[in-house]
Amino acid sequence: MAKAHVLVLPFPAQGHVTPLMELSHRLVDHGFEVTFVNSEVYHAQVVSALPAGGAAALGGIHLASIPDGLADYEDRKNISKLIESFSRHMPGHLERLVAEIEAAGRPRVKWLVGDVNMGWSFEVAKKLGIRVASFCPASAACLAIQLKTPKLIEEGLLDGKGWPERDETFQLAPGMPPLHTSQMPWNIAGAPDGQHIIFDLITRNNKLNDLAEMVVCNSFHEAEAGAFKLFPDILPIGPLFADPQFQKPVGHFLPEDERCLKWLDAQPDGSVVYVAFGSMAIFNPRQFEELAEGLELTGRPFLWVVRPDFTADLSKAWLHEFQQRIAGMGTIVSWCSQQQVLAHCAVACFVSHCGWNSTMEGVRNGVPFLCWPYFCDQFLNRSYITNVWRTGLAVSPGSDGIVTKEELRSKVEQVIGDGGIKERARLFMDAARWCTGEGGSSLKNFTKLVNLLSE
Structure with missing residues (x-):
C-alpha cells in the first residue's frame, strides 16, 4: 500500500530547493507520494534545466508551483523584497493548491515537510488538518542562533531588531563556531535596509516552529556535536544526497554543463x-x-x-x-x-x-x-x-x-x-559517511522521520 502523500515546500532559493529535493527522492524511495512546491518562476527554471529524460528520473516526485507575488521582471535576489512578497501572497495560493490536488482525485495531503524559513506554511497546514515536520536547510548552529535570539537580546549582545549592541565575537556553547556580532545569519551584503524584514521573519518562524512535530536538518552529529547538545530535538539526517550515481535531478535552476x-x-x-x-x-x-x-x-x-x-x-x-x-x-x-x-x-x-x-x-x-x-x-x-x-x-x-x-x-x-587540513578533511568524510550508513546516527534519525510520516 502506498504511504502518505507529503507536500514539500522550500524557501524559494537554490540552496533550499536542492536539499529538500534530495530529501524528496529519499521519501519516494520509501514509498511516499511527494508533491514538491516551488514558486512559479523557479518551477519553470527547474523544469527547463532538467536533463534529457530528467522528468522520468524524478521518479514519482510531482512538481507543482504557486506564485510568489513578484512580477517576472523583479529581482528575486533581493531577499527582503522576496520575503515581504511571498509572506503576503503564498498562503492563499498554497491553500488553493491543496484544494486542487484533492479535486483532481489525488490522495489527500497528510503531511507538510516545510522549510523552517517558511513558517507561514505551518499555519496553513494546521488550518487544513495537515501535520507538519520542519526541515532546516542550514546548519544546526544557524538554527540554534535563531532560536537563542531572545536570549542574545536579553544579554545585551543585540538590540530588538537584530543589530549588534556590542562589537565582539561570541560562542553559544562549547564546540560551536565562534561568530562576530556583525556577521549574524540575517545580515545581507549591501542591503542593510532589508535586514529587519529577514529578522522579523526569523522571529515569527521561531514561534511557528512549535507547530512542527519534528525538526530535522541537513547535517550530521560529529560535525555539530555542540549544537545538537544544546538543542537535542533538532535531528540530523545528513549529509543528504539523492543517489550515489548522481542520476536523480536535484532541482537545479540552471542546466548543468557536463x-x-x-x-x-x-x-x-x-x-x-x-x-x-x-x-x-x-x-x-x-x-x-x-x-x-x-x-x-x-x-x-x-x-x-x-x-x-x-x-x-x-x-x-x-x-x-x-x-x-x-x-x-x-x-x-x-x-x-x-x-x-x-x-x-x-x-x-x-x-x-x-x-x-x-x-x-x-x-x-x-x-x-x-x-x-x-x-x-x-x-x-x-x-x-x-x-x-x-x-x-x-x-x-x-x-x-x-x-x-x-x-x-x-x-x-x-x-x-597543508597535510593536517587534508587529514582532518578525510576524517570528517569518514564520519559523514558512517553517519549516513547502516547503523549511523543520521540514518537512524531519517528512519524516525519515515516512521512519523507513516503514521
Missing part, C-alpha cells in the same frame, strides 16, 4: 582548484578580475563556475584575452553538478562561498576549503571550517574589501600544501 566532468577526467589526481560561489553571490568587475588573475597565478588547473549573472559591466575584451591566456589550463562553466565535481579524484581544494549545501558536499567528499563567504549564514559556516573542524582556511580581504590575486594564490597554496 563537459567539465570529461575535462576533470583528463586532470591528475589532487590537482584541480574548484571555484564556485553558489546561486546568489555577485562580484563587481574589479573583484572578478582579481579572482580570475589569482587563479591564473596559481599555475594549477582550475574549474570555475561563473553564472550568467555573477558579475556585470565586465570588459568583454579583458574577458576574451583572459580566456585565451588560460586555455588548456582552466575551464569556465555557467553551472555544473557540484556533487559529481566534488566527488572527483582530480579536485584538490574548493574555493567556496560556504553555503551550507556546498559545505556539506565538500565535507562528505573530504575536500579542503578556501572560504570566501558572501552573506547570511556563510560566515558561520566559514567559522566551522576554519575554527572548529580546521578543514580549510579563509581569504582575507584588504582594507578596500577586495581579495587580491596574490592573497588568493597564497591561500590556495597553503590549503593544498
